[in-house]
Amino acid sequence: MTRPSLARSADIDGFVIGECVHHGGMATLWSVTHPGITAPLLMKVPLVAEGEDPAAIVSFEMEQMILPRLSGPHVPTCFGTGDFERQAYVVIERIPGKTLYSRLGELPLAYEEARVVAGKIASALADLHRQNVIHHDIKPSSIMFRESGEAVLIDFGLSHHNQLPDLLQEEFRLPYGTAPYMAPERLLGVRDDPRSDLFSLGVLLYFFTTGARPFGETETLRGMRRRLWRDPHPPRKLRGDYPPWLQEIVLRCLEIEPAWRYPTASQLAFDLGHPDQVKLTARSERMRRDPLSTVWRRRFDRGLTEPKPKVDLAAQLASCPIVAVALDIGEGSETLNEALRVTAQRILATLPSARLACLNVLKLGRVTIDRTLDEQGHNKHIDRLVALQHWASALQLDQSRLTVHVLEAIDPAAAILEFAAVNHVDHIIIGARQNSLVRSLLGSVSAKVAAEAVCSVTVVRPPRTAALREPGDKDGKVEEAVKVQAARP
Template sequence: MERLHVGGMAHIWRVTRDDMSPPAILKAPIVQDGDDATAIVSFEMEQMILPLLTGPHSPRFIASGDFSKKPYIVMERIEGESLLSRIDHAPLPVAEVTKIGIGVAHALADLHRQHVIHLDIKPSNIMRRPNGEITLIDYGLSRHDLLPDLLAEEFRVPIGTGPYLSPEQIARDRSDPRSDIFALGVVLYYLLTGVRPFGYPRKKAGLARRLWRDPEPPHSLNPECPPWLQEVILHCLEPEADKRYATAAQLALDLANPEQIQLTERAEKFSADSWLVARRRWWMQKFSPSRFTRSKASRRASAPIVMAAVDLSEANAPLAEVLRETAGRIMKTAPGARLACVTVIKTSRLRLDSPQDEQGANLHVRRLVDVRAWANDLGLLPEQVTAHVLEATDPAAALIDFARENHVDQMVIGAGSPIRRTIGPTAARIGAQAPCTVTLVRLPRPTDLAPEGEDVETEPDSGFGI
């Protein structure tokens, strides 16, 4: 047993046992007479939440002991280092900041899907495994949507790390997952500029300023910051939660596709908002009724990522039209939704395919143009739509992987030709394996393709891009 760290609320030990491999971490709260009860309550919260979490973005729970004897939590030891080690090297290159942002956004999306808001996102709580995957640690200040929030019930002050607290946390609302998006925006700003966007306030008045004040634009501190990254960071740091990214999944999708980010006035700012704009925000937050009414589930339901798997081959043109109509109807039910339009170029396993079409144009670019044209007829706002061309030997696997990696909530896909009696194998496999709701779309079966009582010949679904 080796002590690794003494924090403000707990001791961290490296522990081993004959029947336990590899070594684990034991966390024990610091409990002394007269101490602030926050350490005890936050430890209780982590004991409740950590065993419920699954996946690589949180440490694996091993065991725990309660306060009747000796309180402790034993969990997986994450090999790797925290982002705290990179702070001294800030400002970091844009490519590294972007990669970190994508990883943390994916981790947050996974956490939010499990009904948990972290509420203490900061460099020391963000770990990078040797394979580059992000793991979030320290759930003492977190909230689970289906468990009692002991911190909210027992304390009447903002709880968290000052520089990273969201405006709603300062207003003592712990129910909004967009608080984690705000904190991630602070982290990205800090890594990109070497400066905390709101300093390090220690008093309530200093904390409260971010309810109505925005930070200096990152480009004013780091001229290497491209407009699209300033757009993303300031979008995360909006004082009003409703103006931020609706979900971490949408944020990850933008960071992974910077060329498709729709730039607004945020991208062009060279200074913080005027005192008049700040005054208006101050007035609104002071005299408006509480905005904190919806649960995480309802917020996510209003801002899903919808994926349209589009086959634009000439033979499937009628089906593509029906697919577009279906996608349009789905998007109308959720005004905050994002539509990812995806098509697949099927390649051979030997990679001998020509990158050009019959007219000599780049096939990937041609497909991208075609997908964008297909999406344009939906009449959606540009910031609601992204277009993606995948190249894969297995179209079904590529579509399933895209849905999983981008936290897609619903996929819409054509089920095949109207003359086929069964769903083709590509659509059937996606329906069985996709990590989301799948809507299969097909043309109405025509009644005049074959005489009554006569069988119709069927053929297997060949997949996308043939």
């Protein structure tokens, strides 16, 4: 079959070729148009000439398989693919602007700006991982931003899809990726662990806040293998004003063993979104690398240097959800809050890596001027934070798994829904009071949350009194009814 020409004005399956906008090491990018598509488009074409790296062809096959399956604001929309028999290509939307690589001349960035940038990337990774894909090439040149602010991940040639054949794993033995950003387990052939992307993001955040790469610029395989046992210099050694909460996040991402990192991108994004609630450990205070005795112990620890068992991506994400419990701490709420505690305890008992966010909404008036102090002169916001911490103390959770939040809003349900969406909450637990005339006319907060949330919702009612209990009821210390909404797709 005759191959179509990659020349200006040529037609390939209805796509009209424009100018070549980029010539990379594994593919070229062309601007294209299509009479039925108004969005600006790019056509990516692999390099297949004599002497080209065969990995370029295999990685392009991976991109052809993966891109059409992805959706959402954090990936470019795919409009078409072509096979190798005639002309291999992928047509995607053209994201306006430049990649994050264009900002390298500005490093180091201000800590707050770097936090916001990294938070957006972590949110994009959380969305990608929920679609069964691990990127495996997170670096500045693989990240763009939409005009609306969302991070967009590009270049999926090295990616792993949990439900598709991994051609790179099957056909090559050497790890492919960008050396300074590659996770240690990748050197052992592990490609199915989503925490590898979190390591790469940790490298990027370290680089963007210190101006130095944590493992240098080396690209030799021997040099890269040192990261299996050698930790980087703590950022605070490079910059004396480095925030402890930020070092805690960065060094946790850069842990050698994946199990020591954040379990999910959602939990990493949560900490980046709430730096004041990051639980500080010894990581945050470190000024030196690990002593040589620790390094040598790692060097000969076969558990760290041998390949790891296969990771089930879906199971990994499901075992580490973010759970939010919405509490009313006003008078008369004690019974309902005890039922909420029992429900939360049951859920968290089966999910030892779950995070719990305790919420309360300080309702604001629509037309009145709200006072920050109550009649006794106490700060309302602080009192509610203390009440939430007191409620959660009975759960006896490790402090790294718990945060408390007082939201100030006119519409409590809308505030809870917004918190859940912004913070990638997987499950909301909320109480429902007994019926009243006001709730009948205006609708309840719990009903609105259950109807509109994009995650699972458990609605808990207070227990019945002894007189109203039916045969088979227990002692009334648990919820009367539970309603579960479909989980996030």
